[in-house]
Amino acid sequence: MVSILLPLTALNLSAFVIFALSSFSTYRELLGRAPTENTGKLLKIAAALLLTASLWLCVASKSWGLGLLLWFGNMTMTALLVALLLTLRDELKRKKPKRR
Amino acid sequence: MKESFFRTMTWLHTWTGLLVCWLLMLIFFAGTLSYYRYEINLWMKPELHTNVLQQYQDLDLAQTLVQGQTYLADTAPGAKTWMLRLPTHRLPFVGYAWMDAPKEGERRGKFHEHIVTTEGEMISDVRATKGGHFFYRLHFDLHYLPVPLARYLVGFATMFMLLAIITGIVIHKRIFKDFFALRLKKGPRSWLDSHTLSSVLALPYHLMITYTGLITLMFMYMPSAMEATYDGNRKALQKEITPVSTPAKPSGTPGELVSLSTILPSVLEQAEGKPIRDIRIQNPLDANSQIQVVLRNDSRVADHEYQLLYQGTSGEFIGKVGDSPSSMGKAYDTMIGLHAGRFAEPTLRFALFLSGVLGCVMIASGTLLWSKKLRQKQQKQIDQGARPSLGLYITESLNLGVIAGLPIAAASYLWANRLLSADYAGRYDAEINLFFTGLGVTLLLAFLGRINWRGALLTGGLMWLGIPVLNALTSSENLITNIVKGQWFIAWIDLLALMVGGLMLLAASYCKRKIDNKVGNKHKTKVQDAPTTNSVKAAESAQAIKEHV
Known part of the structure; x- marks a missing residue:
């Protein structure tokens, strides 16, 4: 199980980071400029491809049952991590101006 | 609309x-x-915190089984069932357990378990608690x-x-x-x-x-299908989905149980690499005793039991149970397995x-x-x-x-x-x-x-x-x-x-x-x-999203 956990997490994590970036406001917050419409679309496609790859990885190395379960479970955890990190970043940014 | x-x-x-x-x-x-x-x-039984945790692969199977058999023959000769529980990922210790014959009005007899330490000593005095079963x-x-x-x-x-x-x-x-x-x-x-x-x-x-x-x-919430087909007899339905062995009836004449170490080679061969979860012996000191070896299936989601059956006095192999479950049975087991997550490492x-x-x-x-x-x-x-x-x-x-x-x-x-x-x-x-x-x-x-x-x-x-x-x-x-x-x-x-x-x-x-x-x-x-810089920003980005859409 552990052997595919690392590549799986890496794939899903990058997929969700890209997915988060494909949202207009997150892109502008993180990279400082607005994405073009095409960039947004491309990022979404890239994220979807990465998720497909991770699904393939799961199913190929486990049975369909366990593979799907692992895929869904890992997506929940990685997406949660990305969401919490973005929230944490907002929180830290909010605290700074107060100190000045 | x-x-x-x-x-x-x-x-x-x-x-x-x-x-x-x-x-x-x-x-x-x-x-x-x-x-x-x-x-x-386990946390709620601090008596078991030292020298109790064991792993299946480190175990001397033959010795553990023989020790258990001797111990139960001394401690619980009149029991209805003996159970020798081996370490699993959910119960990581060895236990020798037995169930009394059910008293009148009871569905099952009382369950007792003594735990074996890594040094082979027995722990019988553990505080009464419902533990995690309560939740x-x-x-x-x-x-x-x-x-x-x-x-x-x-x-x-x-x-x-x-x-x-x-x-x-x-x-x-x-x-x-x-x-x-x-x-x-x-x-x-x-x-x-x-x-x-x-x-x-x-x-x-x-x-x-x-x-x-x-x-x-589901059988409780939507009973009509079962009522119609099996006259509400849940056991008949279960038997059709997963044919379980009928429990051996005691004959009343005493008999001598074969030593578990003698059937062990046959068990390991039939198990095809699956680890043993526990060994149950029905009517242990009766002429009509039966040995049920329950195997683990860790690699699958479905909550399904495989059993090997042996005649108790002769040690003769009777057959396998749960080897080829029906597709309906498999679907049901998979859903229960998914819900309870017993397989999860x-x-x-x-x-x-x-x-x-x-x-x-x-x-x-x-x-x-x-x-x-x-x-x-x-x-x-x-x-x-x-x-x-x-x-x-x-x-x-x-x-x-x-x-x-x-x-x-x-x-x-x-x-x-x-x-x-x-x-x-x-x-x-x-x-x-x-x-x-x-x-x-x-x-x-x-x-x-x-x-x-x-x-x-x-x-x-x-x-x-x-x-x-x-x-x-x-x-x-x-x-x-x-x-x-x-x-x-x-x-x-x-x-x-x-x-x-x-x-x-x-x-x-x-x-x-x-x-x-x-x-x-x-x-x-x-x-x-009071507008904070952040809420202004949020409003801005909300506006931006609207424009974007």
């Missing part, structure tokens, strides 16, 4: 959710803790209620939950746009964010757990646990969102001195009492386990009563307005943080020694307690002081009205 459909779904989502949310919260909370029911079990039973049998009534209540709540999830998907239009947005300290907006985030992120889990939850008790188990926590967050944030919105509507009148409406009073008190009360109750249960004397006769029930006392007191204080969120979360947080300390004081091991010895199975509960306690303190620090009294609320509204 479209607008009215959307409205109907919103209405349905709100009311199906709100009506059962506090019961659902209890069910979800208990279910989530049940993922660690064996860890909680497991609470999850679908509740407590103090007749079992059928409780299960109907749970089924009712589950059906509503399924409705709420489906309508929730329908009404959440911006399911991908808001995927990672959790904006804190923005009143109802923040609660909506955490509600959607916890629902969407674990959506596959929520759907799976709700649906399979209904399936586990630690990482997957933790993921399931966190998904359960997300479920609790989903329910809690949903009902909090509702009460915040209601309060907002009434805020003007409340500011002018009016009392909050009855509905608002009830939801707010129930929210505080249940959401903060459940972790407080669970902590009281664990504290009671160590503070009640190990010899106290009524301790088994007293522990459980103290769980409900914790919940009841929090609810009562919430309704009387004697406790606020900050106070309740602070109390709960400190109680959970105290659990590793309590364990260190009352067990032969503590968090550090458990980790050093690699006894993660026991250390895990302490670690979990630290996490829960830490999160509750964090939540308490977010609650402003005196949030429930009027002055506090006025103050809060003022703070919210």
Whole structure:
């Protein structure tokens, strides 16, 4: 199980980071400029491809049952991590101006 | 048409959710803790903390089995069934157990178990506790209620939950746009964010757990098919799905049981590499005894048992059970297996646990969102001195009492386990009563307005943080020694307690002081009205999104 956990997490994590970036406001917050419409679309496609790859990885190395379960479970955890990190970043940014 | 459909779904989502949310919260909370029911079990029996944990692959099988057979013949010659339990990933120790013949009016006889230490000594004196099984039973049998009534209540709540999830998907239009947005300290907006985030992120889990939850008790909720085909005889149905061996009937003449070491080579050959979970011997000292070897199937989701059967006195191989389950049986077993997660190894188990926590967050944030919105509507009148409406009073008190009360109750249960004397006769029930006392007191204080969120979360947080300390004081091991010895199975509960306690303190620090009294609320509204740089930014980006769309 552990052997595919690392590549799986890496794939899903990058997929969700890209997915988060494909949202207009997150892109502008993180990279400082607005994405073009095409960039947004491309990022979404890239994220979807990465998720497909991770699904393939799961199913190929486990049975369909366990593979799907692992895929869904890992997506929940990685997406949660990305969401919490973005929230944490907002929180830290909010605290700074107060100190000045 | 479209607008009215959307409205109907919103209405349905709100009311199906709100009506059962506090019961659902209890069910979800208990279910989530049940993922660690064996860890909680072991934690609550400190007599078993030293030199007990073992691994299957390090075991001398033949010696363990022979020792067990001799021990049970000396200790429980009159038992109906003997059980030699070998270490698994859920029960990592060796136990010699037996079941008495059922007394009149009982379905099963009394179960006893003595645990074998790594040095081969026996531990027979363990404190009486329901341990983690309490949360497991609470999850679908509740407590103090007749079992059928409780299960109907749970089924009712589950059906509503399924409705709420489906309508929730329908009404959440911006399911991908808001995927990672959790904006804190923005009143109802923040609660909506955490509600959607916890629902969407674990959506596959929520759907799976709700649906399979209904399936586990489907014969009770929808009995007509079974009534029609099998005259309501559940056993006949089960026999057709999974042909289980008919239990051997005692002949009445004594007989000598074959030594388990002689059948071991045949068992290992038939098992084809699957580890043995336990060996059960029916009517052990009778001429018609039977040996059932239960094998583990760790690599599959389905909760399905394989058994090898041997004649007890001759040691002759009778056959395999559960070798080729029917497709219906497989489907059912898979759903039950998915729901209970018995197959899950630690990482997957933790993921399931966190998904359960997300479920609790989903329910809690949903009902909090509702009460915040209601309060907002009434805020003007409340500011002018009016009392909050009855509905608002009830939801707010129930929210505080249940959401903060459940972790407080669970902590009281664990504290009671160590503070009640190990010899106290009524301790088994007293522990459980103290769980409900914790919940009841929090609810009562919430309704009387004697406790606020900050106070309740602070109390709960400190109680959970105290659990590793309590364990260190009352067990032969503590968090550090458990980790050093690699006894993660026991250390895990302490670690979990630290996490829960830490999160509750964090939540308490977010609650402003005196949030429930009027002055506090006025103050809060003022703070919210003042535009912070961040809210301006958020408004800007919202505007930008609109333009973008």
